[in-house]
Amino acid sequence: MRCLRLPVLVLCAALTSGMVGRTPGAMNKATATGRATIEAGTIVVARYRLDAGRSQFMVRAFAGGPLFFKGHDHFVKVGDFTGEAELTPGALNPAALHLRVRADSLEETRDVFTPQQKQIINRELREIVLETAKYPEITFNSTEVTGRVLTGGQYETNIGGDLTLHGVTRHIVIPATVTLSGNDLRARGEFTVNRGDYKVKATSAVHGLVRVRDKLKFTFDIVAHQI
Numbered sequence: 677m678r679c680l681r682l683p684v685l686v687l688c689a690a691l692t693s694g695m696v697g698r699t700p701g702a703m704n705k706a707t708a709t710g711r712a713t714i715e716a717g718t719i720v721v722a723r724y725r726l727d728a729g730r731s732q733f734m735v736r737a738f739a740g741g742p743l744f745f746k747g748h749d750h751f752v753k754v755g756d757f758t759g760e761a762e763l764t765p766g767a768l769n770p771a772a773l774h775l776r777v778r779a780d781s782l783e784e785t786r787d788v789f790t791p792q793q794k795q796i797i798n799r800e801l802r803e804i805v806l807e808t809a810k811y812p813e814i815t816f817n818s819t820e821v822t823g824r825v826l827t828g829g830q831y832e833t834n835i836g837g838d839l840t841l842h843g844v845t846r847h848i849v850i851p852a853t854v855t856l857s858g859n860d861l862r863a864r865g866e867f868t869v870n871r872g873d874y875k876v877k878a879t880s881a882v883h884g885l886v887r888v889r890d891k892l893k894f895t896f897d898i899v900a901h902q903i
Contacts, residue, residue: 719764719770720764720765721762721770721771722762722856722902723760723761723762724761724762724763724860724861724901724903725759726758726775726898727899731896731897733894733895734751734754734894734895735751736751737892738888738891738893748786750784750797751784751785752783752784753782754777755778755782756778757775757778757781758775758776759776759816760772760903761773761900763831763861766825768821768824771818772821773818773821773837774816774818775815775816775817776813777813777815778813779802779806779808779811779812779813780812782801783798783801784797784801797879804877804879805876805878807842810843811841811842811843814841815839816837818835818836819836819838820837821833821834821835822834829856829857830853831854831856832853833851833852833853833854834849835850835851835852837850839869841876842875843875844873844874848867848869850865850867851865852865852896860899861901861902862899863898863900864897864898866894866895867893867894868891868892868894869892870890870891870892871891
């Protein structure tokens with residue numbers, strides 16, 4: 677027992693000397709620093725609110741049919757949308773995207789059409805194609821996000837989720853390059869969907885010899901601000 681008492685006494689003396697001269701304020705500061713370190717080690721998910729005013733979101737509908745060369749592709753702007761994105765800086769996941777589009781905000785933008793033609797196109801878009809009175813919203817809710825962290829605050833992502841369009845919900849994957857800069861998030865990319873999968877009708881011209889193809893191409897450059 678005597679052999680054990682000497683090391684114990686030495687250890688107690690060392691601990692006591694370490695506490696001598698340390699004021700309560702210094703002890704509190706050390707404790708606070710310890711908490712900060714622990715908090716820094718936890719997963720912190722950043723939330724961002726989408727900014728439609730600073731974003732670009734377009735749908736391209738391709739001219740098709742036997743006389744497709746007599747028609748024009750349509751470039752339709754998504755004018756009004758809201759939503760939130762979540763991302764874990766430096767780690768990607770947990771991550772999520774929730775998007776809600778006002779369907780009647782979609783409008784033709786190409787200058788190859790006269791103002792009168794644009795009015796007709798936009799009316800048909802609302803009343804025949806999207807049937808916005810019946811289906812006022814288009815939504816996307818992510819179910820999984822995969823990808824990898826790049827340098828310079830960039831992420832290469834594949835956002836899988838449920839797209840509800842024209843009352844039909846289907847799973848799609850949206851590839852996007854995401855960049856974090858200060859309090860802002862920017863996501864850019866493109867994806868395609870088949871309108872037939874969502875029972876979306878196509879308008880036609882020249883007695884049906886010119887009509888919109890099945891594939892629709894979406895391109896986006898979305899800006900969001902941290903909440």
